[in-house]
Structure formats: structure tokens, C-alpha cells
Amino acid sequence: MATEAEQLPLVLILRPFPYIPSFQEKFSNRFRTLKGTDLSMPVNEFLIKECQSVKALVCGAKFAHTKDILDCLPSLGCIVLNCVGLDNIDLDECKKRGIVIGNAGTVYSEDVADLAIGLLIDVLRRISSGHQFVRSGLWPINKEFPLGSKLSGKRVGILGLGSIGSEVAKRLVAFNCIISYTSRNKKPSVPFPYYSNVVDLASNNDILILTCDLNKETFHIVNKDVMSALGKKGIIINVGRGPLVDEKEMVRLLVQGKIGGAELFELDNVVLAAHIAWKTVESTSALHELVISNLEAFFSNKPLLSLVKYD
Amino acid sequence: MATEAEQLPLVLILRPFPYIPSFQEKFSNRFRTLKGTDLSMPVNEFLIKECQSVKALVCGAKFAHTKDILDCLPSLGCIVLNCVGLDNIDLDECKKRGIVIGNAGTVYSEDVADLAIGLLIDVLRRISSGHQFVRSGLWPINKEFPLGSKLSGKRVGILGLGSIGSEVAKRLVAFNCIISYTSRNKKPSVPFPYYSNVVDLASNNDILILTCDLNKETFHIVNKDVMSALGKKGIIINVGRGPLVDEKEMVRLLVQGKIGGAELFELDNVVLAAHIAWKTVESTSALHELVISNLEAFFSNKPLLSLVKYD
Numbered sequence: 001m002a003t004e005a006e007q008l009p010l011v012l013i014l015r016p017f018p019y020i021p022s023f024q025e026k027f028s029n030r031f032r033t034l035k036g037t038d039l040s041m042p043v044n045e046f047l048i049k050e051c052q053s054v055k056a057l058v059c060g061a062k063f064a065h066t067k068d069i070l071d072c073l074p075s076l077g078c079i080v081l082n083c084v085g086l087d088n089i090d091l092d093e094c095k096k097r098g099i100v101i102g103n104a105g106t107v108y109s110e111d112v113a114d115l116a117i118g119l120l121i122d123v124l125r126r127i128s129s130g131h132q133f134v135r136s137g138l139w140p141i142n143k144e145f146p147l148g149s150k151l152s153g154k155r156v157g158i159l160g161l162g163s164i165g166s167e168v169a170k171r172l173v174a175f176n177c178i179i180s181y182t183s184r185n186k187k188p189s190v191p192f193p194y195y196s197n198v199v200d201l202a203s204n205n206d207i208l209i210l211t212c213d214l215n216k217e218t219f220h221i222v223n224k225d226v227m228s229a230l231g232k233k234g235i236i237i238n239v240g241r242g243p244l245v246d247e248k249e250m251v252r253l254l255v256q257g258k259i260g261g262a263e264l265f266e267l268d269n270v271v272l273a274a275h276i277a278w279k280t281v282e283s284t285s286a287l288h289e290l291v292i293s294n295l296e297a298f299f300s301n302k303p304l305l306s307l308v309k310y311d
Numbered sequence: 312m313a314t315e316a317e318q319l320p321l322v323l324i325l326r327p328f329p330y331i332p333s334f335q336e337k338f339s340n341r342f343r344t345l346k347g348t349d350l351s352m353p354v355n356e357f358l359i360k361e362c363q364s365v366k367a368l369v370c371g372a373k374f375a376h377t378k379d380i381l382d383c384l385p386s387l388g389c390i391v392l393n394c395v396g397l398d399n400i401d402l403d404e405c406k407k408r409g410i411v412i413g414n415a416g417t418v419y420s421e422d423v424a425d426l427a428i429g430l431l432i433d434v435l436r437r438i439s440s441g442h443q444f445v446r447s448g449l450w451p452i453n454k455e456f457p458l459g460s461k462l463s464g465k466r467v468g469i470l471g472l473g474s475i476g477s478e479v480a481k482r483l484v485a486f487n488c489i490i491s492y493t494s495r496n497k498k499p500s501v502p503f504p505y506y507s508n509v510v511d512l513a514s515n516n517d518i519l520i521l522t523c524d525l526n527k528e529t530f531h532i533v534n535k536d537v538m539s540a541l542g543k544k545g546i547i548i549n550v551g552r553g554p555l556v557d558e559k560e561m562v563r564l565l566v567q568g569k570i571g572g573a574e575l576f577e578l579d580n581v582v583l584a585a586h587i588a589w590k591t592v593e594s595t596s597a598l599h600e601l602v603i604s605n606l607e608a609f610f611s612n613k614p615l616l617s618l619v620k621y622d
Contacts, residue, residue, distance in 0.1 A: 110463040114486060115436055121429030122438055125422075125591070150593035152421040174485035175425060280436070282461035 008032045009299045012051055012073075014059035017082065023288040031295060047072035056080065056298055058291055065089040070097060078298040080291050084108060085241055087214040091310045102294035105306030106163045107286040113167030116209050116239045117175075123235055124149045149233075152176040157205035159198065159221065160212025161187060164239065168209055180204065183212070198222070202229035207237065214241035224249045232258050319343045320610045323362055323384075325370035328393065334599045342606060358383035367391065367609055369602055376400040381408060389609040391602050395419060396552055398525040402621045413605035416617030417474045418597040424478030427520055427550045428486075434546055435460045460544075463487040468516035470509065470532065471523025472498060475550065479520055491515065494523070509533070513540035518548065525552035535560045543569050 011031040018027050027033075034054065039046050047069065055075050059065075061083040070076065070093050079089070081103040094101060121127065125148035156172055158165045158181040169179050169192065180193040182201045187194070195201040198221055202208060208230060212218050222236060222245040230236070238245055294304045322342040329338050338344075345365065350357050358380065366386050370376075372394040381387065381404050390400070392414040405412060432438065436459035467483055469476045469492040480490050480503065491504040493512045498505070506512040509532055513519060519541060523529050533547060533556040541547070549556055605615045 110487070111436075111461055114432055114462045115438075118429060118432030118436055118438055121425055122433065125426055125429055127426075127429055127433055127438070148591045150422055150591040151425045153593075171482075171485045174482045176421070280459045280461040282464075 005032065009056070009295075010034060010054060011295060012036055012054045012057035014057055014063045015082065017058045017291065018288050020284060020288055023285075023292075027288075027292060030292065044068065044072050056295055058082065058295070061085055061088060063088060065094070067093045070094070070099075078102070078295075078304070080294045080298075080304075082287055082291060085214055086308060086310065087241060095310065100298065100304055101308040101310070102290075102298075102304035102306045103308050104287055105290060107290055108283050109163040109167050111280050111283045112164045112211070112239050113171060116164075116168050116211070116237050117171050119239070120207065120209070120235070120237050121151060123237070124151055124154075154178070154207055155180070155205040156207045156209060157181065157195070157201040158192075159183075159201070159208060159210045159244075160218075160240070161190060161192075162211065162213075165209075165211040168211060198226050199229045202226045202234070205230070206233065207235045210236070210238040210240045210244050212240055212244065214244055219243055220246040222246065222250075224253075227253050228258070316343065320367070320606075321345060321365060322606060323347055323365045323368035325368055325374045326393065328369045328602065329599050331595060331599055334596075334603075338599075338603060341603065355379065355383050367606055369393065369606070372396055372399060374399060376405070378404045381405070381410075389413070389606070389615070391605045391609075391615075393598055393602060396525055397619060397621070398552060406621065411609065411615055412619040412621070413601075413609075413615035413617045414619050415598055416601060418601055419594050420474040420478050422591050422594045423475045423522070423550050424482060427475075427479050427522070427548050428482050430550070431518065431520070431546070431548050432462060434548070435462055435465075464489070465518055466491070466516040467518045467520060468492065468506070468512040469503075470494075470512070470519060470521045470555075471529075471551070472501060472503075473522065473524075476520075476522040479522060509537050510540045513537045513545070516541070517544065518546045521547070521549040521551045521555050523551055523555065525554055530554055531557040533557065533561075535564075538564050539569070 008031050010033075012034045014036050016037050018024055034050060036043065036046055036051070041049075051073055053075050054073055056078040057073075057076065058080045060081070065079065065088060067090055070090065076097070076099055079094070079099060079101045081101065084104045086101070086103065089101065152175055155178045158168055158179065161169065161181040161183045165181065165183075169181070172179055180195060180201060181190070182195045182198055186196075195204065208222065208226075210222065212221070220243065222238075224246065227234070227236070227246075227250060236245065236250070290306060294306060297304050319342055321344075323345045325347050327348050329335055345361060347354065347357055347362070352360075362384055364386050365384055367389040368384075368387065369391045371392070376390065376399060378401055381401065387408070387410055390405070390410060390412045392412065395415045397412070397414065400412065463486055466489045469479055469490065472480065472492040472494045476492065476494075480492070483490055491506060491512060492501070493506045493509055497507075506515065519533065519537075521533065523532070531554065533549075535557065538545070538547070538557075538561060547556065547561070601617060605617060608615050
């Protein structure tokens with residue numbers, strides 16, 4: 001007879017989870033786990049050898065769910081992501097196989113919006129470069145630190161007014177910014193002006209904030225034309241995936257002074273962040289709860305709490 | 312006969328002004344200036360020798376208007392500050408002599424409030440230390456950067472709910488923060504809870520934001536007791552004068568991990584800023600306009616636009 005633990009539903013873990021130790025017990029009381037995080041063999045081989053009965057898996061943004069991988073997991077019915085973006089998942093293949101997908105939903109939206117505002121103030125007011133200036137001991141010697149620029153009154157264009165973009169807009173209203181946006185479609189309930197294309201949005205704004213998904217339509221959506229339209233005082237804040245921006249082009253324009261600020265190496269008008277927009281103690285706990293609830297829902301034949309609707 | 316320029320009212324300049332070149336003409340069309348910014352003799356000697364007829368002067372925060380200095384300026388009727396704080400001015404002596412004072416008024420309030428929010432997000436989300444982490448090349452080697460903390464939902468106590476404090480509160484509401492404050496007196500029109508002392512404010516909050524004036528009552532208002540009450544996860548954002556905080560004590564508590572974050576040297580949980588809270592291109596222009604208008608008002612026997620009421 002199987003022990004109680006052996007009767008728990010099996011979950012394949014393709015990224016260390018739970019990574020908050022206090023969730024370990026809660027997780028292991030509910031699920032058996034099969035770890036594919038630190039393999040001594042090629043992943044396809046492991047999947048074919050060990051995972052033929054796996055119905056659900058937990059993974060992060062970087063694991064590519066290609067047709068090849070999905071072919072190795074014939075029983076798979078559910079993918080639970082600890083991120084929001086679906087850019088590494090072959091959605092057509094998932095649809096064919098009837099695989100349901102749960103992502104991180106909106107647990108990160110406030111944190112990402114907060115960081116977008118923080119980065120924006122940082123770039124405008126030169127907080128990070130000022131911090132380096134003072135820390136390097138330059139302040140007493142070279143008294144004049146270049147003037148920053150005011151946030152209040154600036155025109156801010158938001159790319160993608162979803163959950164994160166809406167939180168960004170809400171915050172910017174309190175800073176007296178003038179807000180407009182673009183998205184796949186105009187949103188009837190939103191009071192801000194809508195632009196149907198990104199070049200027009202850039203032409204009419206001082207700042208662009210990128211909060212949209214990365215997909216085929218949005219790859220390099222901020223290209224040379226958009227950056228030129230934004231102009232040489234323009235500022236780009238990308239809290240979405242890197243490839244939303246043609247970064248080679250952006251670096252060229254930053255170096256030449258043809259846009260004002262962004263986030264990249266070796267330039268004083270640039271702030272760098274180590275993919276932390278979504279990462280706080282609080283949101284990480286919320287994510288753990290959500291992943292567990294999504295898996296419980298799947299194994300109880302209920303809809304996932306943060307079911308991704310894709311077509 | 313005096314030339315037209317010689318008939319213009321005389322203004323003593325004790326700090327370089329205008330420091331935006333485009334204002335030079337506007338200023339010199341209205342006033343004759345006597346520069347005391349780069350003296351080859353002691354300031355008292357210069358004042359006695361050259362400034363006996365000076366009725367108005369422009370200066371910054373650092374010039375100390377002591378009784379001794381005022382004794383050297385028998386004709387002085389008006390001090391125009393390019394800052395907000397009055398901490399270097401002997402107000403009793405000014406009152407005795409009937410000297411009117413104009414300060415920077417509210418031209419900086421939005422910028423200071425913006426920077427307070429920027430510094431707060433920076434400390435909570437470790438933007439400056441993350442920027443250094445990525446720039447130093449550590450990210451690819453040491454993937455794990457410590458988790459930040461969420462702003463939304465945090466309890467924020469504001470010290471001094473004046474023009475700047477009110478702008479800070481307005482912004483924090485949009486971040487879903489829980490706000491309370493202390494000030495000399497409870498403000499009847501304000502919806503946030505009031506604490507009559509700073510220790511109670513600190514006990515009941517995660518974050519303290521200092522926006523009050525520096526004066527005898529507020530010198531070291533954030534002392535050891537306040538910092539202990541705030542606790543070891545507590546964060547202090549000081550956009551007022553440095554001596555509002557007992558900084559020696561703060562450094563000791565930061566090093567010992569007894570408070571969570573603030574703004575000082577050599578610590579990763581600290582963000583430094585080179586006295587830039589008020590400094591943007593836009594607010595600096597607004598200041599220049601205000602200084603000129605204050606001087607014009609004084610010489611036309613009208614009330615200053617940003618008259619400081621002191622008693």
C-alpha cells in the first residue's frame with residue numbers, strides 16, 4: 001500500500017521552488033516533487049526517463065516550452081509559472097494539447113509599478129549617479145552636480161495599460177503628470193488619451209514607460225523611429241522584458257545624446273537594475289501562496305486562480 | 312547726472328546670482344549689484360566699507376545673518392533667500408530692525424516631495440545598491456541580489472505636514488500607503504491620524520519622512536529614542552536639513568542593524584544625495600523669477616511674494 005506521501009499529486013519542479021524556506025512544509029504536505037533543476041543529463045532525456053506521468057509543473061520565465069519539450073511530457077495538463085510573461089512558451093502547442101497555464105497574475109503589479117516610478121525619479125533626479133558622486137568623495141571637491149529635471153508636469157506615455165500600466169498611471173496622477181497610453185485597443189473606461197501607434201505616443205511625450213508583454217508584436221517595439229520621435233530629452237523606463245527595446249540602437253542614441261535617459265551600463269544618464277522590478281519579500285510570499293493554490297486547483301479540477309487566457 | 316543704470320536699486324549679492332545665465336540680462340536691467348561672493352577681505356570689513364547704503368540682499372542658506380553681520384548693514388530692509396530654511400538667520404535681530412525676509416516659498420515643494428518618494432523607493436527596493444551591483448559586474452557571478460521590500464501598504468509617518476509634507480502625503484496615497492503625521496499642531500482639515508510626539512509617530516510607523524524646518528525645537532528631533540521606537544526594519548528619509556537627525560546615533564544604529572535604512576556613507580542600506588532635493592532645471596528657473604519679483608516688490612514698497620512670517 002502506498003504511504004500518504006506517495007499518494008500526493010506529483011509536481012515537476014523546473015526552477016527551485018519553494019525558495020522561501022518557510023513555505024517548504026506547506027508545499028511538501030500537498031505535493032510530491034520531482035526536481036529537474038540541477039540535472040546530470042540533458043533535460044529531454046530526463047523528461048523522457050522520469051516524467052512520463054507528470055501532469056503539472058512549476059517553472060520560471062527562462063525555461064523554454066517548445067514543441068520538443070512538450071513532446072517529452074505526454075501527460076502534462078498544467079504549467080504554473082512563477083512569472084507573468086509567456087514569451088518562452090509555445091502557446092499554439094499548449095492549446096493543441098489542452099494544457100492550462102497559470103502565471104503570477106497581478107501579485108507583482110504594485111511592486112513593478114513602484115519600481116517604475118522609482119527608476120523614473122532616479123533618472124530624472126540623478127539619484128544613483130548622485131549617490132556614486134557623493135560616495136566617491138567628489139562632492140566636497142567638485143561642488144556642482146548637474147541639475148536634474150522635474151517630474152511634476154511631465155508628459156508620460158505608457159505602453160500597455162494592463163494591470164501594471166494602470167498602477168503606474170494611478171501613481172503618476174499624484175505627481176501631476178500628464179498621462180497618455182497605447183495598447184492593442186483603446187480602453188473605453190480609461191480617462192487618458194489613447195494613441196494607436198507608438199511613434200505618435202513617443203512624439204507627444206517626454207517619457208515612455210514600457211509595461212507591455214513581450215510577444216511577436218512587441219519585440220523591439222521601441223525601435224529607432226520611436227526613440228527619434230521621443231527626442232533627445234526623452235526618457236525610457238522599461239520594466240518589461242529587455243527585448244521590448246532595440247537596445248543596440250538605444251545605446252547608440254544614448255552615447256550620442258539623442259535620447260536623455262534609460263537603463264544601461266557605463267553611462268551616467270542610465271540606471272541599472274538586476275531584474276528586481278517584481279521582487280520584494282511581500283510579493284514573493286504572495287507568489288508562493290498563488291503557485292500552491294494554482295496547483296491545488298488543477299488537481300481538484302477547478303479553474304486556476306491566475307489562469308492565462310490565450311488563443 | 313546719473314546714468315539710467317546708476318539709478319537702478321542696489322542689491323548686495325552674497326551668493327552667486329543669477330546662476331542661470333539666461334536670467335543675467337533680466338536681473339541687470341532691474342538692479343545694480345554689489346558682489347560679496349568672492350571677497351579679498353573679511354566679510355565684516357567689506358560690509359562696513361562698501362555696503363552702508365545697501366537696502367536689499369540676496370543670499371543662500373549658508374550665510375549666517377548674526378547680530379554682528381546685521382550691525383554692519385544699517386540700511387538693510389530686505390533679505391531675499393534662494394532657499395526655504397531660515398536656520399542661519401537671527402530672526403529676533405531682524406524683527407527688531409524691521410527687516411522683511413522672502414524665501415524660496417513653495418517653488419521647491421513638488422521637487423522635494425518627488426525626491427522623498429524617489430529616495431524611499433530607492434532604499435526599499437535597493438535601486439542604488441542594485442545599480443552598483445550590476446555596474447560592478449557582479450550580477451552574472453552572484454545571481455542573488457537581496458530581496459527588497461514593498462512600498463504599497465507600508466505605514467509612513469510624516470514629520471511636519473507643511474507644503475512639502477502635504478505633497479509627499481498626496482503621492483503616498485497613490486501608493487496605497489497608510490499615512491500619519493506630527494506637527495506643531497493638529498491640522499483640522501487633514502484626514503490623516505495625528506500624533507502629538509515623534510516617538511509615538513515612530514512607534515506606529517515603518518517609515519519616517521522628515522520634511523520639517525530646522526529650528527531650536529527640531530534640532531536632533533530624530534534622536535536615539537525615536538530611532539529605537541521606529542525599530543530595526545525602520546526607514547528614515549530626510550529631505551530637510553541634516554541636523555534634524557542625530558546622525559552619529561543613526562550611523563551607530565545602522566551599522567548595528569537596529570534601523571533598516573537611511574542616507575549615509577559606506578553602507579549598502581543607505582542612499583546618499585548631494586543636497587539636490589530642491590534642484591531641477593524647472594524649479595531653478597522658478598526660483599530666479601521669484602527672487603526678482605521679491606526684490607521688485609520690496610523696492611516698490613509692496614509685500615514680498617514669498618514673505619516669511621516670523622515672530
